[in-house]
Amino acid sequence: MAELHTQATAEADLVYKLEDKPPFFNSLVSAMTHLLAIFVPMITPALIVGNVLKLPVEMTAYLVSMAMVASGIGTYLQVNRFGVVGSGMLSIQSVNFSFVGVMISLGFSMKEKGLDENTMISTLLGVSFVGAFLVCGAAWALPYLKRVITPTVSGVVVLLIGLSLIDVGITDFGGGFHLKGTDEFGSLKYVGLASLVLAIVLLFNCMKHPLLRMSGVAVGLIVGYIVALLMGMVDFSAIKNAPIVTIPTPFKYGFQFDFAAFLMAGTIYLLSVFEAVGDLTATAMVSGQKYEGEAFQSRLRGGVFADGLVSVIATALGSLPLTTFAQNNGVIQMTGVASRHVGKFIAVILVVAGLFPVVGRAFTTIPSPVLGGAMVLMFGLIAMAGVRIIMTNGINRREAVIAATAVGVGLGVAFEPDVFKLLPEVFRNAIAAGGITAVVLNVILPRDVSDKNIYLSDKKPE
Template sequence: MTKISRSTAAVPTRPEDEKLSIGASFAYGFQHVLTMYGGIIAVPLIIGQAAGLSPTDIGVLIAAALFMGGLATLLQTIGLPFFGSQLPLVQGVSFASVATMVAIVGGGGIQAVFGAVIVSAAFGLLIAPLFSKIVRFFPPVVTGSVITTIGLTLMPVAANWSMGGNKKAADYGSVSNIMLAAFTLAVVLLLSKLGSSTISRLSILFAMIVGTVAAIFMGKADFSAVGHGAIFALPMPFHLGLPTFNIAAIISMMIVVLVILTETTADILAVGQIVDTKVDSKRIAAGLRADMASSLVSPVFGSFTQSAFAQNVGLVAVTGVKSRFVVAAGGVILVVLGLLPILGRVVAAVPLSVLGGAGIVLFGTVAASGIRTLAQVDYRNNMNLIIVSTSVGFGMLPIAAPTFYDQFPGWVGTIFHSGISSAAIMAILLNLLFNHLKRGNPENPSVFAAGTDRLITAELLEHLQDGDRCEDGKLIDVDGKEVPVTGEIPQAANGSSPH
């Protein structure tokens, strides 16, 4: 087997600047494309069907989504002066805007959606530097809560994919679909266990290929449509008509842009944490500008708001490949898929059940990364535990009960229907309330903090003697002295335990 080699160039100063061989870069980049492909085509499918477009025009929307996603990814990863975080972040059409765009389509057609996206993206581009200034309000207690929520909120996507993806299909939720997802998951785990680091890092890609082969034998993969349609198609400017500008639509999309900026900020911080690189306010501002600049241009070619894809953050964590040039290679593949619909139809033939099996690992890894971040948080004599619990719980509300905000005004649902945005907003506000505006905080915090400060470990128990006892929640030794139950075991002058 040919070994995928890394560049022999000098070790980069930043982990994300590592350059792999061209073959490795495009192999890992293709894995990123497979991970997000189902998500990136879902939005144009939903909007196109809501607008009553023909299959041909819906195909144009899909091609535009792939094309613009690729260009946005290149801008985010490679970067230009003041644009692009230069982090391994895959860009694509944002899910946060779907409900709002469907509502706009019903009132003014798809042209009103394009107009609202253009104006709201320009608004987002202007305020991007302001968002970048909040980085100091994202300590581990905030970022850990948000990253954990990102992973948890993506699990319903993995579950839906595992069940077949199409709720109207006769076999949706069938045992065969779920078993196909389980088989793909098992292949991921098996390949990850093998000694070869190359195979382990490409386990998601190989598992998808193996899963698709299995799906063919099960009669669940259909490649018959690959040969139908144009081989090459260049996205044409304003193919579906010139944009129209409706005030109500623009205002609603501005709210969506605030949500997207919040989510992208969280994704930039998340991938920075995983890559272990410095992320400051300037870098966040550059990443947000890339987001909004891409969103501003997208409607010209028939696409919508762009944002970072959280599921690909999980892929960076799973593979351990931190190079931004790998993701840039994925951006090139997306551009090619947008220009060659026949290749897009090949990728589209991968059954969603296969993607679901891989998604369980990917999305779970994002949540695990958040938990790892939360492990760095100091919970002693403060209110950090209630910040984490409330933020994650608040973020889970729209996941546990999707209709939770249906009776509220539309703008409330737009903001808080996203579990990621809900958790981010709550974590930021509670961190400000308890850790920055400290006036009024009790000297001895509530039960949420008191219970976290007295942890008895097995090592401490080994040093207890007969006669030690508990009084008023404290551990007292035979001499009547309190035994500390956090931190290091107290040492006597001769270096031994006081017991």
């Protein structure tokens, strides 16, 4: 009954429902609104990985371009729902932040072994390509996985993603990884510029108008970029002699595979499945669709299967893995547009933007402090999203113990990765170690029916 009431309320608030086809101009405006919410988070992971691992500019630019192309392809598959592929809802695909820390950790490990950039990136994308098939399989095993990967487990994973990435954000805040260990790191010009960006994002976040709040990160980056330009901190050499068009090339850097790296990537893939489940459920709710029953389970299965298939395509083309993004759910609520046909406009715009390399290369010119000012808040919000997921169905003593232990192990590994040097390499990654700990504890710890859940409010969900 509660589901029907929520569904009817959401549907009544919609200007364009799921199957409606808005006029061309309305569709274009709605598409641009969605892109405003997701564009910065979409290209940021590739920029972070490229900057931290010190990849060549053209390689980082290609990662950014393919992120846009793959996101466009993935969004088109999701909204159209071809057979068993796709949710058939306005589900936007974008780069999965879960893999940023993993890629950086594995990349550093490969660099220590003497691998060059080409071999390193081909291995990272190779293990991600194979691992994506695990998500495709997980789509058909969702009823069984739900017993193992609960909101507490998936919430811990998202929390650790945010916490582990804050180190990257604060390093860029101080000037970037390339300046660490020098007197320049943490100097006033870098910290001041990053603080300006953060202040602008916070200012916009305090505004009442939803569109202004949503555009805060983009405005902060633009203002920070202009100030950096005036300070002479922007290097345009990356744009010079850029080709007119980028041709997506499968396995452009070759195909390499490493089983130890695959274990880590595969673990993150499986743990991120339920982040996608949560996002797809939220999309169904705000779109006025059923979020229980066989019809919804079919949508869910198609959405998760598309997640895996899109990551197969993305990593083959040269992008980091993709997943369903949560930000577009807020846009649906704000605009009242849940039409899946708007997703087709989003898909086309992303693919076209990705095919012109000047777009990708332009983003590589953003100075580290400008990115750092936005990332500190962005990654903190990811961590808070993890807390909200943990509290979805309330929390009792057992769930609190699982979350506390998993976060303790995960953060402990982040501080001292060699503590588990006798175990497989997967346990030297904070997200994987914490996620595996949460899964194991969820399986072995006994449940106490008398242990009551505590909710975020006094009123329990109906």
